[in-house]
Amino acid sequence: MYCPLESAMTQPKDSSDQQLTDALAPLRAEIDALDTQLIHLLNERARCALRVGDVKRKFGAEVFRPEREQQVVQKVQDNNPGPLKNESLATIWREVMSACRALEKSIEAAYLGPAGTFSEQALYAHFGHDVSGVPCTSIDEVFRAVEAGTVEYGIVPVENSTEGAVSRTLDLFLQTSLKISGEVALRVHHNLMNRTGNMADVKVVRAHPQALAQCQHWLTANYPHLERQPVSSNAEAARMASMDDSVAALAAESAANRYGLHIVHAHVEDDPHNRTRFAVIGRYETESSGSDQTSLVLSVPNKAGAVYQLLAPLAANGVSMCRFESRPARSGAWEYYFYVDVEGHQQDAPVARALEELRRNAAYFKVLGSYPTSR
Numbered sequence: 001m002y003c004p005l006e007s008a009m010t011q012p013k014d015s016s017d018q019q020l021t022d023a024l025a026p027l028r029a030e031i032d033a034l035d036t037q038l039i040h041l042l043n044e045r046a047r048c049a050l051r052v053g054d055v056k057r058k059f060g061a062e063v064f065r066p067e068r069e070q071q072v073v074q075k076v077q078d079n080n081p082g083p084l085k086n087e088s089l090a091t092i093w094r095e096v097m098s099a100c101r102a103l104e105k106s107i108e109a110a111y112l113g114p115a116g117t118f119s120e121q122a123l124y125a126h127f128g129h130d131v132s133g134v135p136c137t138s139i140d141e142v143f144r145a146v147e148a149g150t151v152e153y154g155i156v157p158v159e160n161s162t163e164g165a166v167s168r169t170l171d172l173f174l175q176t177s178l179k180i181s182g183e184v185a186l187r188v189h190h191n192l193m194n195r196t197g198n199m200a201d202v203k204v205v206r207a208h209p210q211a212l213a214q215c216q217h218w219l220t221a222n223y224p225h226l227e228r229q230p231v232s233s234n235a236e237a238a239r240m241a242s243m244d245d246s247v248a249a250l251a252a253e254s255a256a257n258r259y260g261l262h263i264v265h266a267h268v269e270d271d272p273h274n275r276t277r278f279a280v281i282g283r284y285e286t287e288s289s290g291s292d293q294t295s296l297v298l299s300v301p302n303k304a305g306a307v308y309q310l311l312a313p314l315a316a317n318g319v320s321m322c323r324f325e326s327r328p329a330r331s332g333a334w335e336y337y338f339y340v341d342v343e344g345h346q347q348d349a350p351v352a353r354a355l356e357e358l359r360r361n362a363a364y365f366k367v368l369g370s371y372p373t374s375r
């Protein structure tokens with residue numbers, strides 16, 4: 001039997017190198033030929049997308065269609081014979097669509113910066129890399145940039161699986177006329193990092209308050225003496241740590257790369273399944289993709305049974321609720337706004353019927369948007 005290790009040890013190096021090159025040559029030729037075919041096919045696809053762009057311009061239709069992109073990814077996955085993983089194909093196709101779309105139109109989208117934040121990762125997960133990301137210093141600024149029309153879209157964090165709702169985003173949803181056109185769910189890993197890779201001189205650890213909260217047990221167990229200081233974002237904490245040896249940051253690996261920091265401990269979040277959901281906001285009202293959800297804000301008068309009655313139309317129309325969150329209405333009267341996500345698109349008949357009944361019963365009612373469910 002041919003044993004590569006044995007033959008590599010007994011034969012002169014030059015000869016085993018030659019054997020390796022000879023064995024790889026036909027396979028590499030095959031890959032080169034397949035790449036040539038892929039280049040032709042990808043450009044053919046791009047030419048087709050350009051023609052789609054011409055048609056859309058003629059009819060004054062929106063170029064970026066998140067619902068269509070979701071359907072494309074779904075179809076690709078349904079047709080996947082393997083061995084490539086569905087997740088890998090989704091990543092590849094998002095980039096292919098991003099490149100095709102960029103030929104029709106360039107998209108600018110605001111996110112909670114600086115560069116290196118999870119919001120930036122969410123931005124690329126949604127739009128692919130052919131998008132101009134505009135970093136903002138706060139969630140308020142992201143909303144303002146989209147409302148002012150400086151950018152077409154924004155990405156804001158909505159909810160974390162460990163820490164719950166991002167309350168500032170929920171409050172701003174109340175005030176804005178913008179719509180949610182899509183969502184992104186990201187696995188969020190936090191890493192403890194600093195400039196030297198040695199924690200001896202570190203006195204404080206900085207991060208966004210959500211990240212500090214998501215790592216609180218780990219920090220208490222491992223670095224109880226470090227003062228925890230909240231800052232505007234994890235990437236900002238990383239930037240600060242790059243200039244001060246007494247500072248460590250909790251942030252994403254991309255922030256360590258960007259600011260030249262060493263990761264001292266990787267994946268220090270208390271919950272290994274830690275995920276954050278982001279909303280894409282803009283003026284576009286996403287059409288049905290066939291696998292959607294709808295976000296609403298409601299309030300009811302403060303009286304017995306009001307919430308129960310409010311939600312009855314969902315059950316009556318067979319509409320499932322997938323999220324329910326409350327925020328004080330700040331009226332001083334123990335009144336609340338309820339943030340409710342339901343399965344389905346607002347144009348689906350059962351959802352439309354349920355929404356109409358909810359609208360009639362609620363003291364306050366607003367549809368934030370229908371959009372493809374992230375997976």
Ligand SMILES: C=C(O[C@@H]1C=C(C(=O)O)C=C[C@H]1O)C(=O)O
Pocket residue numbers: 048049052053063064065066068069072096097098100101
């Ligand atoms: C090509 C289209 O336009 C854009 C690009 C897409 C693509 O490359 O598949 C899909 C949806 C749109 O965001 C289209 O609507 O079909």
